Amino acid sequence: MLTGKRVLLVISGGIAAFKALDLIRRLRAEGCTVRCVMTAAAGEFVTPLSVAALSAQPVYQDIFSLKDESEMGHIQLSREADLVVVAPATANIIAKMAAGIADDLASTTLLATDKPILIAPAMNVRMWHHAATQRNIDTLRGDGVRIVGPARGELADGESGEGRLVEPADLVTAIAAALSEIGGTTPRALTGRRALVTSGPTHEPIDPVRYIANRSSGRQGHAIAAALARLGAETILVSGPTDLPDPPGVTVRAVENARAMLAACEAALPVDVAVCAAAVADWRVAAETETKIKKSGAPPQLTLIENPDILATLSRHPDHRPALVVGFAAETDAVAQNAAAKRVRKGCDWIVANSVAAGATFGADDNTVSIIDAAGQEDWPRLSKAEVADRLAVRIANSLGRPS
Ligand SMILES: Cc1cc2nc3c(=O)[nH]c(=O)nc-3n(C[C@H](O)[C@H](O)[C@H](O)COP(=O)(O)O)c2cc1C
Structure with a gap:
């Protein structure tokens, strides 16, 4: 997908x-060809030897090294790249870039380049939210620098919040999207296709302040949208409330509840493939109140009614049934049997079945799934959610074939 592209990767000194x-x-x-520049601080965290071995290229560290400069000067380093990527980008290098400081090879190369730059910030949550960092980020954005992340979650220092480096698979997506914006990559397997993905939980209102929700994090659905976009599909992600950043190259429609999710999905039709990964609430409160229910007297009795079934609606759509409809089945027991029955009941083509017994999947980084279709069942090993997404996107591309 990135064949022949050249990335200059600047690694700065974060955890x-x-x-x-x-x-x-x-x-x-x-x-992709990857040539790397490391800051001195980066060398405290990873060895240049590992970077050189994995990139199969010399690693550049020192602006005053006769060897580095004689082999490849800082001007030439930046010229011989299609895209310059800074990952991870420390608060320090972001500040230096914003101020135009050039006091080492990495910052000098970043100042000397005339190539597009993509940065992936990663730092402690308070460093990220510090007014100085936010000011610097605004400056870089104004300078045309592309910024991906940071993601929200557990940080290495034991705190949690915004500051995590975007996962490498998602960085590849962002890099591919940037390269494709810049100058067009080779045609990808889903170029010319439209994809719809649902992700996350839904929040079903009880009154203006309370709602019923579920434990879905949206990670798997978001990863699938990113993977489909990476293969060239024009991808619309209809997402319930999550903490996740928008996947690069994807159009995101944020919704709260099941009815809004269905409306957004129907508005996205026609599509070639719909992947329904959202954990849509089966029921909602029959009579949502317009004012907050007061805590006085007896607890309220909530009557639940059924929500619309998005997967079944798309699978049986009278006008715009997608060529391929993929559902998800999160089951706690008899996973394969329940999922196979769900496939037939809903009328979808494939079901991705996963076990959510004892919280095994919700919010986790990885997933063990089986794909059930008319031909039978395919069990995949335990994989990261990004890898599940990549495999699923390739399976979808193979099933759809080339657009006619
Ligand atoms: C253990 C440790 C972890 C660090 N992690 C980060 C980090 O994730 N992000 C960051 O901006 N700085 C981090 N720092 C601070 C940077 O290493 C420091 O600001 C350094 O000057 C960055 O240099 P550079 O931007 O030239 O690579 C860390 C420092 C230490 C000692």
């Missing part, structure tokens, strides 16, 4: 620097 190794591996697997 997430080790993830740059996975990023290099993934970019090279996509056919």
